[in-house]
Amino acid sequence: MYRMIYKSRSTEQMTLGLVRDIAAHSEVKNEKAGLTGVLLATQTHFLQVIEGTFEEVNLAFERIVHDERHFEFKLIAFSVIDARLFGGWGMRGIGVFDLNSQLERSLKKKYGEEDGGIRFPLEEWAALAFINDIKMMRELPEWKR
Ligand SMILES: Cc1cc2nc3c(=O)[nH]c(=O)nc-3n(C[C@H](O)[C@H](O)[C@H](O)COP(=O)(O)O)c2cc1C
Numbered sequence: 001m002y003r004m005i006y007k008s009r010s011t012e013q014m015t016l017g018l019v020r021d022i023a024a025h026s027e028v029k030n031e032k033a034g035l036t037g038v039l040l041a042t043q044t045h046f047l048q049v050i051e052g053t054f055e056e057v058n059l060a061f062e063r064i065v066h067d068e069r070h071f072e073f074k075l076i077a078f079s080v081i082d083a084r085l086f087g088g089w090g091m092r093g094i095g096v097f098d099l100n101s102q103l104e105r106s107l108k109k110k111y112g113e114e115d116g117g118i119r120f121p122l123e124e125w126a127a128l129a130f131i132n133d134i135k136m137m138r139e140l141p142e143w144k145r
Helices: 016-033 054-065 101-111 124-137
Strands: 002-010 036-041 045-052 070-080 092-095
Touching (some): 002 054, 016 036, 036 124, 101 124
Antiparallel strands (some): 002 070
């Protein structure tokens, strides 16, 4: 089993609707391919994790890297894994904008800022820590402003 992580810049300003559309379309295709993962978006960047077999992760990579909805593609990890981290998610789209200002401040302090939003990290461990922080914060009532 393999896990790929990348960061890219969105061609258009992202909205929750657009992220969810991409994730919903991806989910259908990923489920057929046995892929799981998560797609995070700020207004300007994506951070995506995709888990599955070597072959399927590579096929997904090839499809995604040529998609004109993003560019400045940065591969963060392509690793052998023992188990999936996002087993229940065919592709969950999460918008990291319009956060409660306190949560936004704490994420900016921890991970830095980019283009006025929270900066997605470029190190594998930090990217996974970031996603874990977001997963936990989404459970909080103050997640939404
Ligand atoms: C940020 C981003 C993430 C994407 N993630 C996936 C994905 O996880 N799986 C997938 O099949 N397609 C994903 N896509 C879509 C592919 O790039 C491509 O548009 C799609 O697979 C083509 O599907 P179609 O042939 O059904 O139109 C993503 C696109 C973008 C912009």
